[in-house]
Amino acid sequence: MQKGRNKRHTFNGHRALLVCALCLFGFCLLAQKPVQKQAISHANDSVSQKQPEPKKQQAKSKVYLIHSDVLRKDSRHPDAQVVVGNVVFRHDSVYMYCDSAYYYDQISSFEAFSNVKMNQGDTLFLYGDRLYYDGNTQIAEVRMNVRMENRNTTLLTDSLNYDRVYNLGYYFDGGTLMDEQNVLTSDWGQYSPSTKQSVFNYDVQLVNPQFTLTSDTLEYNTATKIANIVGPSDIDSDENHIYSELGTYNTVTGKAYLYNRSVLTNDGKQLTGDTLYYDRDAGTGEAFRNMVMTDTVNKNMMTGEYGFYNEKTKFAFATDKAVGIDYSQGDSLFLHGDTLMMRTFYLDTDTMFREMQAFHKVRFYRTDVQGVADSLVFSSKDSCLTMYRDPILWNENQQLVGEKICIYMNDSTIDWAHIINQALSVEELDSTMYNQVTGKEMKAYFRGGEMHKTEVIGSVRLVYYPMDSDSTLIGMNVSETSKLEVYLENRKIERMVMSPQSNGTLYPMLQIPKGKDKLDNFVWFDYIRPLNKEDIFDWREKKAEDQLKKNVRGPVELPNQHLFENKKEE
Structure with a gap:
């Protein structure tokens, strides 16, 4: 007894x-806050319904x-x-x-x-x-x-x-729960045969042929095969790692809806958001609100309100206040566009390369370089960053303008730059005086991150203020030639070579004719230049009078074309 x-x-x-x-x-x-409506809309196949407890008799x-x-x-x-x-x-x-x-x-x-x-x-x-x-x-x-x-x-x-x-x-x-799909172990657990719902606490592990989930608290339904994450949890597979503290994971379909700043990691890349959607079979992840996509290998990241990543095709996409950040050089570069996109071509081959695209209304800022353009593309195939449609580039007190600017990189530093069509270089000496060079195209070569040589090719015109040894202005030189080579040392002009040679006209400082101190295509875009990393979001249009006049070419006349025209008239 x-x-x-x-x-x-x-x-x-x-x-x-x-x-x-x-x-x-x-x-x-009862004390929990309501889940966001957006999250609820995704949860038709993932949120297990609690059964009301029977009254015990x-x-x-x-x-x-x-x-x-x-x-x-x-x-x-x-x-x-x-x-x-x-x-x-x-x-x-x-x-x-x-x-x-x-x-x-x-x-x-x-x-x-x-x-x-x-x-x-x-x-x-x-x-x-x-x-x-x-x-x-x-x-x-x-x-x-x-x-x-x-x-x-x-x-x-x-x-x-x-x-x-x-x-x-x-x-x-300690116990183990098994069904056709998963094996779950924990120190403490409970299982309801009627609702098929189970709860696990302390050293929880869910083992699936494709992944392993570890946690201290987990809910799982043996009918739906859906795991409810209600505490710090890690999901590991051969290539992926997911960290989440709240969400649902369908162990059959591989679809996960995760909340509270969950993190998806794949091949050195991390995707984080307030809400995260992941499809294991498709290999896709989407992040909503406060999205951060980080590439820890190449030391760059994208942020925005929405992000998408495909781990199979290595395609990435960000929009809504999208920002690309490169921190590989210590001094971070911040780039903003309406949309940021990364594509991978010829995946898993010897010719594989990536393209980073930004469009439209692109603005970027780093302490030593700033720029704006309608769009830009960086290709790892030739390490070239190309700025399209009214691009402008600034470095300290120098401004470069053209119809297209190509910047070729070498180990994340500038090797040389190519300004194509209506090339214009302006160096501000003070608020009234500017060194100016214009031509059909311009090539700038860099060494150790500093420009050491510049070539200007085709219809070259120059307004230049030479200085003596103590940096006193001598006067203003106005010249024209077909080709100009400028050699620099410690960011100062050492010598210039013109082909054909042209002495031009040197005006004393007090005898400069009115209107001669500016080239006819001179423009100084100080009102557009990004001022800091926050200013990249403020797109500012060019003034109407400052728009580049595109080169308009007429139809090409074939040799003896007038003979054919005469034949038609006859």
Whole structure:
């Protein structure tokens, strides 16, 4: 009888713990804030619905002994009947089997030993070495080599309590839950055969042929195969790593909806957002709000309100306040455009290369260089950054303008730059004086990050203020030639070579004619220049009077074309 009381005491302790846990869990659900509508719209196949808990009723039916080979009394257990051999008990529609048992008829309970088996209908089977069953509370305490089977789900542990009223089994000393798709292990867990919902705590691990999920708290449904992430969790596969503290993961389709700044990592790239969507089979990830996409290998990143990445094609896309940041040189470059895009060509071949595209209304800033253009493309194939449609480039007090600017890089530093059509270089000396060079095209060569030579080719015109050794202005030189080469040392002009040679006209500082100090295509775009990394978002249009006049070429006349025209007239 004492042993029976001890068993009841054990049950009451577990029962109280279960009721407290369920009440606390219900309170937490009520206290949670509503999930964002956008997140809810994605969760049709991922959010498991909580089933309302049934109101627990005291069992009035009795536990019956159906069969045993031997029935006797034992002086050591005066309140029990000792039953041995092919023992069968029944409580309502549940049948329980064992090799031997102590049957407490008056309190409708029993202790069963060896080859313990419980059948509840034709879907739930419970096995173990020992069982204490209380018919009043309808709780079965199964110990040693425990196995619960519910259709395609199997639960293994050494200590399991199963509550028939709540149809809930829980273990507290380590266990394993298995279905056709996954194997889950944890220190503590519970499983509901009716709702197929399970909860795991402490050292949780979900193992799938394609990935492994580890956490301290996890919910999982064996019917939908959906895991609800409710605490810090890591999902690892051969190439990917996901970190999330809140979300859902469909282990069959590989689709995940993750919240609270979850992080997707693949091949040195990280995608982070307030809300993250990931499709394992398609290899795609999308980030919504406060998106950050980081390439830790090449030391660059993209930010914006929306980002997309395809790990299979290595395609990346960012928009809505999109910013590209390159921090490979220590001094970061910040680039903004309506859309930023990265494409990879000839993937997994010897000729693979990438293109970074920005469009439209592109502005970028770094302390030593700034620029604007309608769009730009950087290709790793030739390490060339090309600025299209009214590009402007600034370096300290120098401005470069043309119809197209190509900047060729060498190990992330400028090797040389090519300004194509209507090339114009302006160097500000003060607010009224500017060195100016214009031509059809211009090539600037760099060494150690500093310009050491410039070539201007075709219809070259020059307005230049030469200086003596103490930097005193001598006058203003105006020249024209076909080709100009300028050699610099420590950012100062060392010499100039004109072909053909032209002395031009040198005007003393006090005798400069009005209007001669500016080339006819001179323009100084100080009002457009990005001032800092925040200013890249403020697009400013050129003034109407400052627009470049495009070179308009007429139709090419073929040799002797006038002969054909005369034939037509005849």
